[in-house]
Amino acid sequence: MQHDRARPRRGSPWIGIVLALVLALVASACGRAASTGGAGGGPSPAATRAAFPITVTDDEGVKVTLARPPQRIVTFAPANTEIVFALGLGSRLVGVSGAYDDYPPAALKITRVGGAGQYGVDPNIEKVVSLHPALFLATSGGDAWKAKLRQLGIPVFTLNAQSFQGVLTDMQKVGELTGTEAAAGRLTTRMASEARAIQGKVATQPRVSCFFEVYYPPLYTVGPGSFVYGLLQMAGCDPVTASAKSPYPTWSVEELVKSGPQVYIIGSYPGLSVKKVEARPGFGSLPAVRSGHVFVVNSDLVTRPGPRIVLGLQELAQLLHPSAFGQG
DSSP: OOSSOOOOOTTSTHHHHHHHHHHHHHHHHHTSOOOOOSOOOOSOTTSOOOOSSEEEEOTTSOEEEESSOOSSEEESSHHHHHHHHHTTOGGGEEEBSSTTOOSSGGGGGSOBOOOBSTTSOBOOHHHHHHTOOSEEEEOSOOHHHHHHHHHTTOOEEEOOOOSHHHHHHHHHHHHHHHTOHHHHHHHHHHHHHHHHHHHHHHTTSOOEEEEEEEETTTTEEOOTTSHHHHHHHHTTEEETTTTOSSSSOBOOHHHHHHHOOSEEEEEOOTTOOHHHHHTSTTGGGOHHHHTTOEEEEOHHHHHOOSTTHHHHHHHHHHHHOGGGGTOO
16 A cells, blocks of 8 residues: 555555555554654745756665756656646656546556556556656665666655645655745645644544554554544544554454444555444444444545645545534
8 A cells, every 4th residue: 555545446456565665664654763743834935046967865775966947747646646737747657557547537548657566566667768757756665676767867756644744844845846836835725724723623522543444355544654644643632553653554343342432544545434344343333333433534635645635635524523524
């Protein structure tokens, strides 16, 4: 599982893909400190404008130097694709990872470069090279193919935000790399302001306990150090997985029942329904099930660390604290 979640189909090869990506994310999170905090604004939009050539350090500690603003960009994560479009750079985007690069709709028409490797989640190197990109925006993992692309002279810049503030910082970095600092500043300032307003509303409400399901079966969830865990906290929830030893742990039904979450949240994927969740063995004793507080959220909004994450925060906050938004 990456931040831009693959949507697994039961009994399909997607299960292997999801498990492989979960392991990749866990390794990545263990290898770097996860930033924390709420809706900070990051550097001021009035910060010094970058002059090319420019060197920016990515989320894996790699310094990337560009001599000029890149006119041909490839993204290898749906969130990265959304960031590029949000900064007004859609016309420069020549390649995306695959079918899940679906927002905005214009992204569906762009050449797809994914589908290689053991699980089909690596980029096709030959196809990437044929597009002559001046910048390749990646996500965590994939050290081998990243090294190959760099050997071929393609600058690879990794975005791996672990918090809301990290999303804002990453968007500002992309703004620097692409010469769109002003647009990035305006966008991140607006996002920070909207997030603070949401947090202000939920701050007046009692916090509730919750559980976020990433996948089942086996039951995968989120723990401290994961992007979604921090988003849940911002939305006014105390996840019952606070004791988890990894950002994306497996969780037993016994542990789940013992912790008794008041709200049960599931990231959307095909074939899922609230009734199916409530009918699972052992789930009937959960407070969230007994009170009718099992909800499916739009995975694209809550797991893609990009410009629509504020919409995800809003959706979570409204589910957790409907009265704060004049609902329920």
